[in-house]
Structures are given as C-alpha cells and as structure tokens.
Amino acid sequence: MDSNTVVENIYLLVVVTLVSVLQNAFFAQKVERESHTHTPCTDRVSCANRNCMDAYPTFLAVMWCAGLCLSQAPAAFAGIIYLLVRQKYFVGYLGQTSQSTPGYLFGKRIIFFLFMMCVVGIFNHLLWRYYGSDYKEYVQTITSAASTLLLIP
C-alpha cells in the first residue's frame, strides 16, 4: 500500500521520463543510421544529438525536483512541452545545410519554469517548517494555471 502511495506521487513523472527515453532512442537510431552512411549530414546529426544529450540530465533533475517539491501534474506537463521543443530543435538542426543551425541552447523558458517551481516549493516548505503556514494548495493551483502559459509560442 505504501508502495502504491509512492507510485501515486510520481507516475506522471515516470510517464514523461519514459517518453523522453523513447525520444532518446529515436535520436540514437538517427545517429546510428547516419554513422553507417558517412554523409555530410553525420556531423549535424551527432552534433544535434550531443546538444540534446548535454541538456538531458539537467532537464531530468529539474523536472523530478519540481515534481517532488511542488506538484507533479504541472511538472509533467512542462516536461512534455520540453520534449516537443526538443523534437523540433533536433529536426530543425537537420534542416538544409545552407540554413544556419539553431544555437546550443533550447527550451530555456521551460527549464526556467521548472526551476521556479522548485524554488517556490522549497520556499513554501521552509515557510511551513518555520512558521507553520502552508500555502501549498494555493501555490499548486497557481502553478497549474501558470503552466498553460508555456503553450504560448
């Protein structure tokens, strides 16, 4: 029963993690296939993959912290949006060679949102600990509402 409580609090995060793993596998397949052909595209694919992989642990860490500290639904929602942005970034990177490639960074806004969720969660926890006032429910409602703002392109 206790184990079910644990799963209850994280299952949305697990789902997003699984989707991100699928996406990683898709990227890796691309790199794998290109590494056999040795077209000029290879560098772009492996570079896009490396940029995505560089940011991956950071993303996972922030998403899980946000989900554990505050509330899992908005964190998982932001995670899904991040994965969409990453997909667009990867595909955009493979675009026409003449075209300039996107920069090193992507999804800054979403990482920032998740970061703020963590900060608010910790701040709220300290408030509860030292003053006994718990605004968690209000904060969770506001966060859920604010997460829809991420949909604005």
Added chain:
Amino acid sequence: MDSNTVVENIYLLVVVTLVSVLQNAFFAQKVERESHTHTPCTDRVSCANRNCMDAYPTFLAVMWCAGLCLSQAPAAFAGIIYLLVRQKYFVGYLGQTSQSTPGYLFGKRIIFFLFMMCVVGIFNHLLWRYYGSDYKEYVQTITSAASTLLLIP
C-alpha cells in the same frame, strides 16, 4: 524508522548505481591516461567513453523508474547485466584498429526490458487506482522470472 523503509526499497538500486559509478571512474581513468600519451588509440577511447556517457542518464532514469514502479530486484539485476554489456562494449571498442567498431547503441534489449517494467508498473498502478484490483504480486513474480531471460546472450 521511516528512513529505513525508504532505504529498504532502494538499496539494491543504490548498489547498482555505485557499481556503475565505479565503472564510469574506470572509463574516465582510461580517457585520462590516454589523453597524456596521444596515441591513435585516444580517439577510440574517448569515442567509446562518450557513447557510454551518452546512454548513461537514460539507463539510470529507466532503472530507477522500473525499480520504484514495480520491483527493485529484477530492475537491479537488469542493471547489473547492462553494466556487464557496457564493459564488453567498451573493451570491444578498444580492440584492434583494423576491426570494425561496434555501433553507437548497445544494451538495447536490457533498456527495453526495463522500459517494459515501467510500463507494466504504471499500468498496474492505474488498474489499482481505478478498478481496485492489484496484480502487483503476480506481476512481480512474472518479472523476476522474465529477468532471467536477459542472461541468454
């Protein structure tokens, strides 16, 4: 006492994580040593290391999710097998230069197994949540049995 319950549910996963950290340190030592000598081997070592490191966060995330959502023993067992495969991959990568190197991906089967464990765990949790039927024990037994199939080369 509560803290001991937490550790009880994750200690096998922690052990596998520690072994993987030792392995990372071994890989890093190799890269470190080669970077001083500047033999032609350097590229192969650093490439093997990079491929291993690219897959590392994915592996950790899937293993921990599988361990938390379903059952830690089969997840830790699959993790150990993955580390063996990775060791073999790394050593194989450093083999004779004439030989073709292994591809970018490795341990696909084990990642897939851990992935399915997560999916089954989440599905089982949703069943329990909406229908009240808990097949966790059966699923755990089946998973433990199925994990031995990973030993087949």
Added chain:
Amino acid sequence: MDSNTVVENIYLLVVVTLVSVLQNAFFAQKVERESHTHTPCTDRVSCANRNCMDAYPTFLAVMWCAGLCLSQAPAAFAGIIYLLVRQKYFVGYLGQTSQSTPGYLFGKRIIFFLFMMCVVGIFNHLLWRYYGSDYKEYVQTITSAASTLLLIP
C-alpha cells in the same frame, strides 16, 4: 503532510541540484556565446563544458544516493564543494592557451567521499536489517564531522 515529510528529507539536495543547474546554464551560456564568435577559445570552452557534462550524471547520482541512504546535510555540503571545484576547473580550463589544461578528471576526492557515504549507508542498513543494531546516528555524526575535511585543499 506526507508530502512535506518527503520534501523535508530532500530539500537540501534539491537546493544543491538547483545551484548545479544554474552552473550548467552558466557553462552553456559560455558555449553559446563562443560558438557565435569562432575564436580559438571555442574548442577549450566546449571541451571544458563536455568534461563537466560527462561527470554531471555521475555526480548527481552519487549525491542523491548518499543523501537518501545516510544523511542529507553532509551530502549537500559535499555537493556544494564539488560545484566550487567544478567552477574552478572550468575557469582554469579557459586560462592562457600556453598553459597546460587540467586533466579530464576533477573532484575525485569529493566523489569518493560521497561514494563512501553510500557504502556506509547501505552497510548500516544491512546491519540494521539482519542484526537489528542501528548505528545510524553515530554514523551521521561522524559523517558530518568528516565532511569538513573536504574543506582542506
């Protein structure tokens, strides 16, 4: 209330993770800015960044395991020290081109300390499980005292 207990046990770790995310963002900004200018510095920046990013999942995994298995305060303290060392390493890497660059590895001592914390935590858990003797409080006190040794350069 249960959720607050969870946050209580991890909030220092979350703070360190957030600081590390900020540092990653700082590194990424450096890489991003350099990739526009294409100075000879670019290779050094991206190499320093890659070395830091290679070690990042290992660091996060060990820190969280140490924090969960034994005690969060020394783990978070060691994490902060690690981030300082990493900052120094990154800045040192960008130093004068004539100067030899630091090696591939850094912060070995801190990773080793966190590793030992995990081992002690697991060992203590097994003692508690099979012999019923719980030395956790003593071990935590010793660990807190030992963590100050990390301050010695």
